[in-house]
Amino acid sequence: MGTLAGKGAVVTGGSRGIGRAIVRRLAADGAAVVFSYLHDEAAAKAVAGEVTGAGGRALAVQSDQGSLDDLRRLTGEAGEYLDGLDIVVINAAGGLPGLISDVTEDDYDRFMAVHAKGPFFLIQHAGRVLRDGGRIVAISTLNTRLHPPGGALYTGAKGALEHYTKVAALEFGGRGITANIVSPGATDTELLRAANPGATFDDEVARTALGRLGQPEDIAAVVAFLAGPDSGWISGQNLPADGGLMP
Ligand SMILES: NC(=O)c1ccc[n+]([C@@H]2O[C@H](COP(=O)([O-])OP(=O)(O)OC[C@H]3O[C@@H](n4cnc5c(N)ncnc54)[C@H](OP(=O)(O)O)[C@@H]3O)[C@@H](O)[C@H]2O)c1
Numbered sequence: 001m002g003t004l005a006g007k008g009a010v011v012t013g014g015s016r017g018i019g020r021a022i023v024r025r026l027a028a029d030g031a032a033v034v035f036s037y038l039h040d041e042a043a044a045k046a047v048a049g050e051v052t053g054a055g056g057r058a059l060a061v062q063s064d065q066g067s068l069d070d071l072r073r074l075t076g077e078a079g080e081y082l083d084g085l086d087i088v089v090i091n092a093a094g095g096l097p098g099l100i101s102d103v104t105e106d107d108y109d110r111f112m113a114v115h116a117k118g119p120f121f122l123i124q125h126a127g128r129v130l131r132d133g134g135r136i137v138a139i140s141t142l143n144t145r146l147h148p149p150g151g152a153l154y155t156g157a158k159g160a161l162e163h164y165t166k167v168a169a170l171e172f173g174g175r176g177i178t179a180n181i182v183s184p185g186a187t188d189t190e191l192l193r194a195a196n197p198g199a200t201f202d203d204e205v206a207r208t209a210l211g212r213l214g215q216p217e218d219i220a221a222v223v224a225f226l227a228g229p230d231s232g233w234i235s236g237q238n239l240p241a242d243g244g245l246m247p
Pocket of ligand 1: 041139
């Protein structure tokens with residue numbers, strides 16, 4: 001019996017990268033998982049099929065994290081597919097925000113809708129629907145501490161997500177619900193490569209105690225711990241998952 005047997009989970013952005021590793025890991029630990037994707041239906045169906053083939057349960061739902069209607073559809077489908085909701089992982093992210101001088105009002109509104117507004121209302125939903133002892137895990141980034149040029153919208157939105165999560169820990173803690181943040185360092189995914197075209201990442205690897213780039217499975221292991229029974233006394237925390245990245 002896995003540590004998450006009998007649990008129901010929602011994960012946003014599960015078709016690729018870190019989210020896919022989280023879906024696989026939660027399902028391997030015994031949870032039934034409903035996960036969202038934005039465009040890549042084939043990749044999402046492949047993840048759901050792979051999990052089901054391995055004896056788990058996973059359902060892929062097209063749902064834009066920047067649309068509250070889509071998020072209502074995601075949580076509605078989760079309500080039907082799962083026997084109850086125990087775990088919400090807010091992972092989806094996408095889009096390259098750019099330098100402050102280049103950001104338009106539309107860029108700003110869209111970026112904040114996906115990375116701050118949608119997550120806020122998912123946290124609100126989690127507070128209403130999670131069973132007692134439930135878990136909220138928000139995926140942020142080390143960049144809220146390192147602040148790269150071109151990262152104003154990204155770090156601003158992720159900073160908001162971190163604060164929403166910490167307040168949720170206080171507001172929902174009376175029911176044994178924990179809310180925590182995982183902040184990955186450089187992790188080898190399409191998002192990392194798209195944001196740093198042509199980069200070798202030698203500098204990041206050189207500054208990482210464990211001497212390599214993170215893999216999605218490294219982050220999924222931390223999420224599985226925070227989603228599981230052994231993390232019940234940890235709440236409102238922001239856990240770096242970066243292999244010991246030195247600033
Ligand atoms: N990779 C890193 O180095 C790194 C470092 C720090 C933090 N993070 C954080 O880790 C999380 C995952 O990043 P990743 O590197 O795994 O990204 P990724 O490989 O680009 O995967 C992004 C996932 O999110 C989905 N997605 C994108 N926009 C969405 C939207 N509006 N609504 C719903 N789903 C959407 C994508 O779906 P489609 O397949 O349909 O496009 C895909 O499943 C993000 O929160 C990111 O900020 C990553």
